[in-house]
Amino acid sequence: MRFISVELENFRPYQGIQKVSFAQPSETNVTVLWGTNGGGKTTLLNAFTWALYGVLSDDVENKDQLINTAVWNGAPEGAPLTAAVTIEFEHRAVTYILKRSVHASKHGAVQPRPKPSLQLWRRERNGNLESLGNPDGHLGHMLPERLSRFFFVNGERIEALVKHEGGDEVRDAVKTLLGLEAVERAVLHLPRVAQKLRQGLKAEGAAQQKLDDLLKKLEDADRKIEECQRRRIAAEKEMKHFEVEIHRLNLRMTQLAEAKELQQNRYRLDDQLKRVRASRLEQEDKRAKLVGASGFLSFIPSMPDKITAVCEKLRERGELPAPLKRDFVDALLERGTCICGTVLADGSPHRNALEHWRARGGLAEVEAAWNQLQGVVVTIEEQRTQMHDALRGFDERIAESQETERRLEDDIAEIGHKLKSLPDEEVVQTEQNLEDAKLARDERLASIGALGADIQRLEREKGELQKQIEKLEVTDARSRRIKNRIMAIEEANNALTRVLEILSQGVRRRLDARIQELYRLVSLKNYQPELTPDFDLELWDTDGGERIPAPKSTGENMLLSLAFVGSLIGEARAAESGGRTLLQGIGGDFPVVMDAVFGNLDDDYRKAVADFLPRLASQVVILTSKAQAGEIVEQELLPRLGKQYVITTHTTKTSVSHATETLTLNGRAYPYQVVGSDRTGAELTEVLD
Amino acid sequence: MADKLDQQDLEEIEQILNGISDNAYEVIRMVTALEQEYLHKPEPTARNAVREEMVKKVEGIV
Numbered sequence: 001m002r003f004i005s006v007e008l009e010n011f012r013p014y015q016g017i018q019k020v021s022f023a024q025p026s027e028t029n030v031t032v033l034w035g036t037n038g039g040g041k042t043t044l045l046n047a048f049t050w051a052l053y054g055v056l057s058d059d060v061e062n063k064d065q066l067i068n069t070a071v072w073n074g075a076p077e078g079a080p081l082t083a084a085v086t087i088e089f090e091h092r093a094v095t096y097i098l099k100r101s102v103h104a105s106k107h108g109a110v111q112p113r114p115k116p117s118l119q120l121w122r123r124e125r126n127g128n129l130e131s132l133g134n135p136d137g138h139l140g141h142m143l144p145e146r147l148s149r150f151f152f153v154n155g156e157r158i159e160a161l162v163k164h165e166g167g168d169e170v171r172d173a174v175k176t177l178l179g180l181e182a183v184e185r186a187v188l189h190l191p192r193v194a195q196k197l198r199q200g201l202k203a204e205g206a207a208q209q210k211l212d213d214l215l216k217k218l219e220d221a222d223r224k225i226e227e228c229q230r231r232r233i234a235a236e237k238e239m240k241h242f243e244v245e246i247h248r249l250n251l252r253m254t255q256l257a258e259a260k261e262l263q264q265n266r267y268r269l270d271d272q273l274k275r276v277r278a279s280r281l282e283q284e285d286k287r288a289k290l291v292g293a294s295g296f297l298s299f300i301p302s303m304p305d306k307i308t309a310v311c312e313k314l315r316e317r318g319e320l321p322a323p324l325k326r327d328f329v330d331a332l333l334e335r336g337t338c339i340c341g342t343v344l345a346d347g348s349p350h351r352n353a354l355e356h357w358r359a360r361g362g363l364a365e366v367e368a369a370w371n372q373l374q375g376v377v378v379t380i381e382e383q384r385t386q387m388h389d390a391l392r393g394f395d396e397r398i399a400e401s402q403e404t405e406r407r408l409e410d411d412i413a414e415i416g417h418k419l420k421s422l423p424d425e426e427v428v429q430t431e432q433n434l435e436d437a438k439l440a441r442d443e444r445l446a447s448i449g450a451l452g453a454d455i456q457r458l459e460r461e462k463g464e465l466q467k468q469i470e471k472l473e474v475t476d477a478r479s480r481r482i483k484n485r486i487m488a489i490e491e492a493n494n495a496l497t498r499v500l501e502i503l504s505q506g507v508r509r510r511l512d513a514r515i516q517e518l519y520r521l522v523s524l525k526n527y528q529p530e531l532t533p534d535f536d537l538e539l540w541d542t543d544g545g546e547r548i549p550a551p552k553s554t555g556e557n558m559l560l561s562l563a564f565v566g567s568l569i570g571e572a573r574a575a576e577s578g579g580r581t582l583l584q585g586i587g588g589d590f591p592v593v594m595d596a597v598f599g600n601l602d603d604d605y606r607k608a609v610a611d612f613l614p615r616l617a618s619q620v621v622i623l624t625s626k627a628q629a630g631e632i633v634e635q636e637l638l639p640r641l642g643k644q645y646v647i648t649t650h651t652t653k654t655s656v657s658h659a660t661e662t663l664t665l666n667g668r669a670y671p672y673q674v675v676g677s678d679r680t681g682a683e684l685t686e687v688l689d
Numbered sequence: 690m691a692d693k694l695d696q697q698d699l700e701e702i703e704q705i706l707n708g709i710s711d712n713a714y715e716v717i718r719m720v721t722a723l724e725q726e727y728l729h730k731p732e733p734t735a736r737n738a739v740r741e742e743m744v745k746k747v748e749g750i751v
Contacts, residue, residue: 140729182724189736190720193743485747488712495709496717499702506698 001143001590002619004088004095006051010068011083012043013682020044020684023642025589025618030640032622033684034629034663035647036673040682041623044647045595048152051085051100053145054116057154065111066102070679075106091142092588095123098135143590146176150565151590155597158561159554162537170564171535177572178507183500190493194486195222202479203472214469221462225455232451235444242441249434251551259419259427266415267548273408280401287394290387297384304380307373329358466490507571508535514567515560522559522612524604525550529560537564555605558597562609565592566616591619598628610636626663626672644687646670650677712750719746 005021008014023031035041046056056063065072067083075081084101098121102114120135132138143151150173161170175181198218203211253263332354336344344351419431470487474480512531519529527550528540539560541550550556573589594613598606610633613620624633646663654676663672665687706714723742727735 136729137726141725144729179725182721182728185724185728185732185735185739186717186720189724189739189743190716192736192740193720193747196740196744197747481751484712485750488710488716488750489743489747491709491713492716492720495705495713496720498705502698502701506695510695 001089001091001588003591003621004090006044006047006088007084007086008044008047008684009082009084009086009101010071011047011085012066012068013040013680014043014684015068015070015679015681018684020645021643021686022591022619022621026642028640028642029618030614030620030622030637031643031645032624032637032641033645033647034626034665034672035623035682036625036649036660037627039625039649039673040647041595041625042154043682044623045152045154045593047085048087048593049148050116051087051098052139052143053148054100054118055145057157059154064113066114066116067104067111068681070681072106072111073109077106079106080104081106097121097123097129098139144176144181146172146181147568150568151592153565153592153594153597155558155595155599158565158597159557161561161564162539162557168535170531170537173568174507174511174535175504177568178503178575180500180503180507183496183503187493187496187500190489190496191222194489194493195219197482197486197489198469200479200482201469201472201474202476203474207472211469211472214465214472218462218465218469221458221465225458225462228451228455228458232448232455235447235451239441239444239448242437242444245437246434246441247549249430249437251549253419253427253430253434254551256424256427256430258422258424259430262415262419264548266412268544268546269408269412269415271546271548273405273412276401276404276408280398280405283394283398283401287391287398290390290394294383294387297380297387300380301384304377307377311370311374326358329354333358505533508533510574511564511567511571514570515563518563518566518570518612519560522563522608523556524559524608525556527556529563531564537561554600555602555608558601558605558609559612562597562612562616566612569617589618591621592617593621593623595623596628597622598624598630598633603630603632606630607632607636609633613637614640626660646672646685646687648672648674648683648685650674650679650681650683652677652680715750716743716747719743 002025003022004024005019007017007019009017020031020033023029033041033044035044042057042059046060049055049057050066067081072081080103082101082103084099086097086099088095088097090096099119100116101119102116104112104114118135120132120138121129122132124130149169172181175184195218198215201211201215202208250263250267253259254267256263332338333344333351338344338350338354342350344354416431416435420428422428470483474483508531515529515531515537519527526541526543528542528547530538530540532538537560539550539556540547569590569592575588597609597613601609606629610629613622614637622637644665646665648671651674656673656675659673659675661671661673661675662669664670666689668688670685670687706717709717720739720743723739723746724735727738730738
């Protein structure tokens with residue numbers, strides 16, 4: 001997707017019709033719109049999201065007042081008025097024109113609640129415009145709303161991405177990008193389809209009563225599972241909240257001079273504890289697998305001797321190995337002649353003697369099995385010894401890990417005590433809050449575990465009920481067909497659940513690699529980013545050999561967030577070119593529109609961000625004030641600038657402190673803030689080369 | 690590294706999809722297409738629509 005232009009008609013502070021044409025993907029792919037704070041930059045960002053999705057960001061005041069106030073106030077009573085945003089864009093080599101507008105008749109000073117309408121046209125090869133039905137649906141396939149906040153970025157709020165509470169949004173964005181949202185919904189919805197089909201089953205006589213009972217129980221189980229899932233989601237949210245709090249308090253502790261060293265130590269010990277615990281769990285897992293595969297060896301200590309004794313007896317009696325093969329005797333009997341030439345006529349004593357020998361003859365398979373068994377029996381003792389040695393090894397390592405864990409837990413607890421006995425009251429209070437938050441988190445963790453066990457139990461019960469329903473004799477062909485359909489749905493759902501997990505973790509892994517690569521290119525610190533399996537964006541300091549959470553500054557947060565946005569854009573591009581849109585994910589090249597990305601950054605980070613932005617996407621639109629960007633940004637962006645606009649702010653106020661009247665760009669002066677104007681509003685002017 | 694793992698993922702998915710019956714495969718094809726169609730709708734609307742339409746669509750399975 002690439003934007004060609006956006007046209008505003010009486011939209012918020014933009015009076016009349018005003019248009020911006022964007023720089024196209026090339027070496028000069030950046031469009032910069034210079035505007036003062038409160039001068040209409042954020043409105044322009046919102047114009048995109050309003051036109052595409054009908055939404056304005058939370059910080060927009062008076063959301064219903066979409067029609068320019070000067071136009072509204074100046075119009076006579078009853079006059080029909082309009083505000084609209086029109087975006088012309090190209091997607092997969094097709095040009096589209098999108099227009100969202102709101103119409104109202106003026107009655108009084110306050111605008112009524114807007115009822116916007118949306119139209120979408122496709123430009124045909126001959127230049128004609130074809131109107132498309134279901135414009136929301138079309139847009140949902142091109143750039144879904146769930147992804148919008150990553151491509152229309154408010155710099156002041158993008159930092160939330162790298163905070164723990166951003167995990168859900170990141171996860172949702174990733175799923176939308178790869179088309180996993182549809183699979184996720186399918187996994188949720190298919191059991192309901194099966195449930196509905198079951199209601200159509202019919203059985204014979206008394207079996208019908210049983211079927212009704214089973215269906216009712218199944219419905220109850222479903223209801224209980226849903227309730228448990230709802231409670232588990234709530235507990236997970238609460239746990240996440242406490243984890244955010246713990247994270248915040250831990251970081252706060254590192255900022256308190258008295259506590260800093262102890263807290264750094266605690267981070268290290270926590271990290272060690274995490275690794276020791278993971279290693280113990282791995283050992284326990286391996287031990288369980290060994291017991292599962294070879295544990296039986298412990299229960300057959302006398303078996304090899306018994307087998308050997310039995311076989312020895314058979315050997316002594318001359319039965320093993322057999323003196324004669326049965327196949328050989330069978331062949332002689334069939335031929336009717338012995339090897340000595342004697343004819344083996346039916347009922348003759350010679351034939352009878354040979355048939356007697358046939359009963360004593362051994363089978364080739366039995367002999368082979370005997371030989372194999374001999375080999376196995378002699379190694380059973382050896383295998384048992386090896387297994388016991390391996391088990392002892394696991395037990396020792398597990399015990400060692402448990403001991404280390406206890407020691408580390410004691411050391412961590414000791415740090416807690418030390419922190420609480422420091423004179424600084426804030427340290428003591430922070431530590432107390434930390435303990436409370438950990439306790440609350442652990443309580444939620446226990447609830448999640450208990451609810452998980454309940455869900456598993458209910459799922460087992462449900463499985464049993466389903467089996468019972470399947471076993472019931474259904475009376476008619478129709479019910480048999482329903483059963484087949486239910487079976488197909490359940491099989492499909494199991495397969496989709498497994499596919500969903502593989503795809504989710506796969507895309508997370510790729511994004512993680514991209515984020516690390518992008519972040520390494522632009523970061524000013526030697527930190528290591530990570531997109532965790534829970535889709536949280538973490539930043540680690542690995543300088544001391546141990547991995548401890550890096551203190552996230554505003555600058556590093558911004559770079560990390562931009563690296564994430566860049567990784568999403570990269571993934572979408574790769575999905576398009578590599579044909580990886582397995583499940584109709586969102587693929588293609590996407591532009592990025594960014595507002596206020598330079599605010600609150602020092603010069604080094606402004607330079608780093610300005611250097612990074614043009615490389616982030618093939619088309620970049622930046623909304624910034626001259627004061628936020630400064631000379632550094634201008635210099636850094638200059639080689640990549642394709643188009644520039646000035647948003648002139650008009651105010652009827654006659655006095656504004658520190659107003660910048662003009663902005664000089666490319667050697668020309670442009671009005672920037674017009675104080676004492678005849679109107680209030682914003683005006684767009686293209687900067688000439 | 691990521692490409693190698695991607696390849697593994699794809700092979701694993703292929704195995705899963707090859708291992709299911711034709712009917713189950715057909716259900717997957719139908720339900721993902723339907724979900725895609727209702728993706729921009731709120732979840733409750735999509736849930737009801739998918740349930741009703743899938744009940745009809747699986748009538749082809751005998």
